[in-house]
Amino acid sequence: MSGLVCPHCGQMVEIFPESHERRALLDDLPLLGRIPLDPVAVTNGDKGYPIVVSLVDSPVAKVFLEVATQIMQRVALLHAQATEGKAEQAPDDKEEDTHEREA
């Protein structure tokens, strides 16, 4: 959470001071997004309508969707890297097969 979307004018109001110490602890982690506080997101969620469904064009929903997109991209990258690792291990598997045939 980073701030509040004003229910009157829709402007973002930063309500938490940015702490350099806390920020430094998180510097090794990627910042996926800054989710604004929005009372509408809470009330819609409480009614069973996630903000990404009920108000898909709202600032909160856009951040959630951006975060989800980044997570999907990172998972896809990790999956690709894991798959490459398996492909590189394949020749070793073939060598083992060859040894079995020789024996």
Ligand SMILES: [Zn+2]
């Ligand atoms: Zn306002």
